[in-house]
Every structure is written in structure tokens, then in C-alpha cells.
Amino acid sequence: MGMTLTEKILADHYAGGSIQPGDLIQVGIDLIMCHEVTTPPAIQMLLEHGLSGVFDPDRVVVTPDHFVPNKDIKSAELVRELREWVTANGIKNYYELGRHGICHALLPEQGHILPGQTVVGGDSHTCTYGAFGTFATGIGSTDLAAALYSGELWFKVPESIKVNLTGKLPPGVYSKDIVLELIRRIGVDGARYQALEYHGETLEELSMEARMTITNMAIEAGAKCAIMEADDLTSAYLDGRAKGGDWTVHRADQDARYAQELTIKVDDLEPLVAFPSLPANGREIASLTSEEKESVDQVYIGSCTNGRIEDLRIAASIMKGHQVAAGVRAIIVPSTSTTWKQAHDEGLLAIFHEAGCAISTPTCGACLGGHMGVLGEGEVCVSTTNRNFTGRMGHPSSRVYLASPATAAATALRGCITDPREYLQEER
Amino acid sequence: MQGRVQLYQRSHINTDEIIPARYLNVHDKAALARHAMEDIDPGFVDRVQAGDFIVAEEDFGCGSSREHAVWALQGAGVQAVLADSFARIFYRNAINNGFYPIEIAGISTRVGQGDELNIDLAKGRVINMTKDEVYDFPPFTSFIQAVIDAGGLLSYLGKQKSGAGISDGT
Structure with missing residues (x-):
């Protein structure tokens, strides 16, 4: 039986061999994103459980972004806690105020996100990274603590929804309108516990930035992740930017099984x-x-x-x-x-x-x-x-x-x- | 577990509504609890009592991954949430904190505000003492039950010594 793109990547990071939707599997994590709101509670939990240390400091990327420049005293304390933890654990990928950015824009821009990776982050919009052919999903602080400590996390293998984008965007209509159209059609829980896998000719004309707008809002349909196959544009974007060397481009099998398949004819879209x-x-x-x-x-x-x-x-x-x-x-x-x-x-x-x-x-x-x-x-x-x-x-x-x-x-x-x-x- | 119902007859109660982001500069349960449900139900904090259950419709806890939503409800004394369905990150966060997300289709149409419920987790059974009714739900998978029994994911992890794999293939 063929596999979806999400299944391919998860299987590649699972020691147990073949997988199918619904399986509960322990997945190796390639990269973890941390910011100042959800990471300090994770740090505190690890301390309380005597689970100190980070499994691999080079696989952790940190930036304060939510309330920076610090909006009040309590926020300043959160960022300080984050910074002290970064130093204590030898994490080199720390983007301080002035070199910082909104995490889901910063990590791709700085070349941390590569095709075929598994990425988790203490933020629901971590699904953005799926634009690179990456399995990426948002988690809470306890899962974050577990991933930081062990480099692994359990997941239920999601079913996938195949979304075909056909046609060419009319003037004044953008990728934001595509994703608003998708969410209007399937609802804010229309992809709950599922992966949104995007295909279609329209993607070829969308920049990586425009693609990220679409994958970013997967969580607004309740999805675990959104994913697009890496292509020449992905490689061109990563050229000279990619940190961490080689990457793996996976493709969905022709006979992959989807829970649902839908098509958006983007020629018909209007600004929403x-x-x-x-x-x-x-x-x-x-x-x-x-x-x-x-x-x-x-x-x-x-x-x-x-x-x-x-x-x-x-x-x-x-x-x-x-x-x-x-x-x-x-x-x-x-x-x-x-x-x-x-x-x-x-x-x-x-x-x-x-x-x-x-x-x-x-x-x-x-x-x-x-x-x-x-x-x-x-x-x-x-x-x-x-x-x-x-x-x-x-x-x-x-x-x-x-x-x-x-x-x-x-x-x-x-x-x-x-x-x-x-x-x-x-x-x- | 026994307690009273705090009823919300609506779907998509999101984590911004459970705990607004303006309070995310702390992560202390008691401090968060003071603002639980503030933007959609300003009377909640005064009304809720230790041991209460929240009952809602579909997709409870959608939106942001903030675990603060679970902590705010726990801090307010809520024992569990019963809903038609849960958003997946909230569901994970709840389990990871030993907080019970109980899925029962149509639950919000069967219970009334203030009804007294008794919940038997092992049997997967809710007894509505007020209405003298019984609602069944599937027990948690063995993996999830093991996490809850260990006292949350990190305690489970501590016991497994960096994760020896998952026994449950459901």
C-alpha cells in the first residue's frame, strides 16, 4: 500500500518499520523550535522531574518573539529565563533581539528547515514548515520538555486530506485567499487530527513565502500538519541558506490512501x-x-x-x-x-x-x-x-x-x- | 470523580477564550485561573467550584498550543472537560497533565447546567445523579492510560528512561 508524504516522513523517523494511519509511534525529532512563552514552563518541568539537559543542543533553535521587545516585567523575566537556559545548555542557534524574528518566519529564512525533517515547536503555527516538505507540528510545553530531553515524541499517524490547487491566481487574489477558501469549505475542525497534503499546478507559481502562508493556517482547520512536496523552488530557496547539509525529498506514492480529496480552482477565487x-x-x-x-x-x-x-x-x-x-x-x-x-x-x-x-x-x-x-x-x-x-x-x-x-x-x-x-x- | 456541570452549548471554544494571551506572561496555575474563560464568560471564575466539570460541544480547545489553557482550568478547580470532540493539541496537553479530556457525542444536549455527575474512568461511564442517566464513553487507550497513571508524560518518560517505545498500537 502506498504512503502519503506525511506517512513517508514519519516512517523514516520510526524505528519500528511500516506504519499506517492510527498507529501510535515514537518518532525521532530532527529540530525543535523554542520561544519565550511556552519554553520556560518546559524548562521548569524538566528541572522538577530531574531530567536536565537537552538531547542535542544543535537541534534546538530559539528566539524570543511573542512579547518582544519585552512588553512588561513578567515578559522580561520569561526572556531572561530562556536566555539563561540557552547559555547553560550550549545552544548556539539563539536569535537575540535585533537578530530575532517571528519564529515561523525566522527558522525558514535562516535555513533551519529542510525537506524530510521532523520538526516540533512549542507553538501551534509550527505547521508552517510543511511548505518545505517537512513534517512539522505544534505542541504544548510538556511535549516540548519531553522532546528536548529525549529527542523523541509519540504521535498518532494522521490520515491525510489531499488538496489539489489548480489554475492560476487572478490579479488581487493571493495565497491567503486560497487558505481562507479552504478553511471556509472544510471548517475550523475540518482537518482535525489529519494532515493537509497540497498538490497541483498552482503551487509551481507560488513562492516559498506564499506557500508558507497556506501551510501556516493548517491549524486553523484543526490539522496536525500541512505539507507540500519539495521542488526546484524549494531547492533554490535553500541554496546558500540551508544549515545542516543534506536533506531528503520524499514524494507521496501514486497509490497513497487519502481520507478525503478536494480541489480548489484558484482561477475562480476572489479576495476574501x-x-x-x-x-x-x-x-x-x-x-x-x-x-x-x-x-x-x-x-x-x-x-x-x-x-x-x-x-x-x-x-x-x-x-x-x-x-x-x-x-x-x-x-x-x-x-x-x-x-x-x-x-x-x-x-x-x-x-x-x-x-x-x-x-x-x-x-x-x-x-x-x-x-x-x-x-x-x-x-x-x-x-x-x-x-x-x-x-x-x-x-x-x-x-x-x-x-x-x-x-x-x-x-x-x-x-x-x-x-x-x-x-x-x-x-x- | 464527582462534581457539577459548567455547561457551554457551543463548539470551537478556543484557547484564546480559555486563557487570553495577555495573561501568558506567567505560567502559575493559580494566577492563570483568575482569568479562566474571562472573555466569553466573565462570571466563570466566581461560579466555578473545585471539582466541577466543563461540558461543551465540538472541537474544545482549538487554536493556540498554549498549555496554559489546561493549567488555567486545573487552577480553577476543574476536574475534567467533557465534549463531543477535542482539538488535538489541547487533547495532548490535557493527557500530559493528567487532566481528563472525555469524548462523548452529544453530551452538551444531555446534561444541564449544575447537574451533578459521577465519572468512573476505568469503566468509561458517566452517571448523571441529577437526571438519573448514564452515558458511556470508550476508555482511554492503554498508552494514554499509562501516561495518566504515571502522573503525566514526563513522569512516564522518567520511568521509561528516555522512551523505550510504545506498547499500544491502536
Whole structure:
């Protein structure tokens, strides 16, 4: 019987031989991602259980990202705890403030993520790394502690859903719209306990950045992981960047078994916004009434979903020469320190500044209501992030709409939910 | 285990709702418990009593991987969550803390707010003392039960000495 891509990688990291969905297996872990919110509890647990030490310090990558620069005294203590643990355990891959970044943008950018690996991280969006043909999944602090200590973790082999992407993205429609469409179709638990395996010609035209936006939001459909086969573009991205040498490219077998198979014809897609308070509430902007095109208080362009250089280029191309609408706060958060510099060098930061945006250092920040753009009572935000749950970005009565960077940029200029194609037409 | 029902007749109660991220600058159970369910049910903290059970619909605990969600509920005195289904990271986090995620289809339509439940984990049986009804659920797999019996994953790991493999192939 053939195997899916996820099954191939898990079998490759399991000592017991053949596997099938539903099997409970002990899996060797190639790389562990740590940040300052979920790692300090893991450190404390290891101490309490007398399980000191890290199985292999070179397989651990650490960056503080959620509440950096430290938002308060307690956050400062968390980062200090993380830093002291890094030093004590001889972990070299530590990205301090100034070289830091949002973990799921930073690790791929710095070449830590390689095809065929198994990666776990103390963060639900660890599934992002699946864009590289990597098995990657988010875990809590206890699992993190176990993985750090032993280099292994138990998993139930997931069934896979095959998602075929066909056609070419129309102007104004981006990979964010693809993943919002998928989640709208299958629901926020439509892939619960399953792997989302992406195929199709559309992928060939999507950059690694655009692919990562899709894999990033797998958890928003409840998935254990999302995965795409590594191809020439993956190799080109890794060229000169990959840390750790060789990698293994796996392919799904032709006769692999899938729990479900679905196709998204991307030619038919339009720009979407996901209404509060679930990522599955996507609707075409063109279909909204003028009342539904709600006025916004804030636009947020950043996060592990859409804070990469390509996202900033798209947003800047729409904002160039325009002004953010009166009464709107537009916040730009490049996802890593390197991306910040690149955006600076390409003149994107100047465009954002001239349009009236605030530009932040990389941080998860307001995506999860931490700091750097928290919403007040009843405020409305269009955001390029991944979750619009009740209270996610601030006050429980605040309302978050999820959208692509283009839609967010157009919305910032108009002051209400806006179809980005209105600005693309202007350019022509 | 015996306790009262705190009923939520909705699906997708996510970890941002169980413990908002603005409180993730600590990981002390008692400190987190003060803000449990705050954004969707501000009265929860005053209403909940030690030993209570949360009952909800589908996909309980979806969203962020924050184990703080389990700790906040444990800190508030909640003994277990009963739901139609659980999000997978929350489910793992619960087991890893010896906190019981009990899956029973349709449970939220069968119990009422404040009903007194008695749960027999070994038999996989919930007795609703208030309504005099019985609901069965499949017992945990032997591996999960072994983790719970050991007192959580790290204690299990300590006993296994760096993980001697899993006996259960379910």
C-alpha cells in the first residue's frame, strides 16, 4: 500500500518499520523550535522531574518573539529565563533581539528547515514548515520538555486530506485567499487530527513565502500538519541558506490512501475576508453590502502568516503614493530582522512611512493581543494574521477580519473593508 | 470523580477564550485561573467550584498550543472537560497533565447546567445523579492510560528512561 508524504516522513523517523494511519509511534525529532512563552514552563518541568539537559543542543533553535521587545516585567523575566537556559545548555542557534524574528518566519529564512525533517515547536503555527516538505507540528510545553530531553515524541499517524490547487491566481487574489477558501469549505475542525497534503499546478507559481502562508493556517482547520512536496523552488530557496547539509525529498506514492480529496480552482477565487470570530467565516469582499464593508480603526500587516518580504512588497505596491485614511491606524510588522532590513533597502519602509503607517520591529505582538497594537472596546481591525477569535487582538468586544496583505493595505487607504482590485485597476 | 456541570452549548471554544494571551506572561496555575474563560464568560471564575466539570460541544480547545489553557482550568478547580470532540493539541496537553479530556457525542444536549455527575474512568461511564442517566464513553487507550497513571508524560518518560517505545498500537 502506498504512503502519503506525511506517512513517508514519519516512517523514516520510526524505528519500528511500516506504519499506517492510527498507529501510535515514537518518532525521532530532527529540530525543535523554542520561544519565550511556552519554553520556560518546559524548562521548569524538566528541572522538577530531574531530567536536565537537552538531547542535542544543535537541534534546538530559539528566539524570543511573542512579547518582544519585552512588553512588561513578567515578559522580561520569561526572556531572561530562556536566555539563561540557552547559555547553560550550549545552544548556539539563539536569535537575540535585533537578530530575532517571528519564529515561523525566522527558522525558514535562516535555513533551519529542510525537506524530510521532523520538526516540533512549542507553538501551534509550527505547521508552517510543511511548505518545505517537512513534517512539522505544534505542541504544548510538556511535549516540548519531553522532546528536548529525549529527542523523541509519540504521535498518532494522521490520515491525510489531499488538496489539489489548480489554475492560476487572478490579479488581487493571493495565497491567503486560497487558505481562507479552504478553511471556509472544510471548517475550523475540518482537518482535525489529519494532515493537509497540497498538490497541483498552482503551487509551481507560488513562492516559498506564499506557500508558507497556506501551510501556516493548517491549524486553523484543526490539522496536525500541512505539507507540500519539495521542488526546484524549494531547492533554490535553500541554496546558500540551508544549515545542516543534506536533506531528503520524499514524494507521496501514486497509490497513497487519502481520507478525503478536494480541489480548489484558484482561477475562480476572489479576495476574501474572514468575518469575526472564526477563520472559517470567509466571504467575498465583492459580495458584501456597503454596511458590511465595515469601517476600521486599525489595519495590521504582519505575523507568521503574512509578514514576509513578499507580503510587504504587495502591501507597499498598493499603498505607494497614497495616504492611510483619517482615523485609521495602520501597523506594519516585518516578520524578521532580516526582512525589516530588506524592506528598508527596497524602499518599502519609506512607502509605508509616507502613507502614514507605523512600522514595528518584528514581534508576534498584537496578533495575539500582546502589545504593539492591542484593540480597545468595540474596535474593528482588518488583519493579515491567522485568528479572529473573540478577544484575540484585545478587548473581547473588538472585531477582527482576516485578509491578505493586499486587502489589508486597500482597507487602510479607504478606511473600510475594501477589495484590493480597486487599487490594482487604478494602477493600470 | 464527582462534581457539577459548567455547561457551554457551543463548539470551537478556543484557547484564546480559555486563557487570553495577555495573561501568558506567567505560567502559575493559580494566577492563570483568575482569568479562566474571562472573555466569553466573565462570571466563570466566581461560579466555578473545585471539582466541577466543563461540558461543551465540538472541537474544545482549538487554536493556540498554549498549555496554559489546561493549567488555567486545573487552577480553577476543574476536574475534567467533557465534549463531543477535542482539538488535538489541547487533547495532548490535557493527557500530559493528567487532566481528563472525555469524548462523548452529544453530551452538551444531555446534561444541564449544575447537574451533578459521577465519572468512573476505568469503566468509561458517566452517571448523571441529577437526571438519573448514564452515558458511556470508550476508555482511554492503554498508552494514554499509562501516561495518566504515571502522573503525566514526563513522569512516564522518567520511568521509561528516555522512551523505550510504545506498547499500544491502536
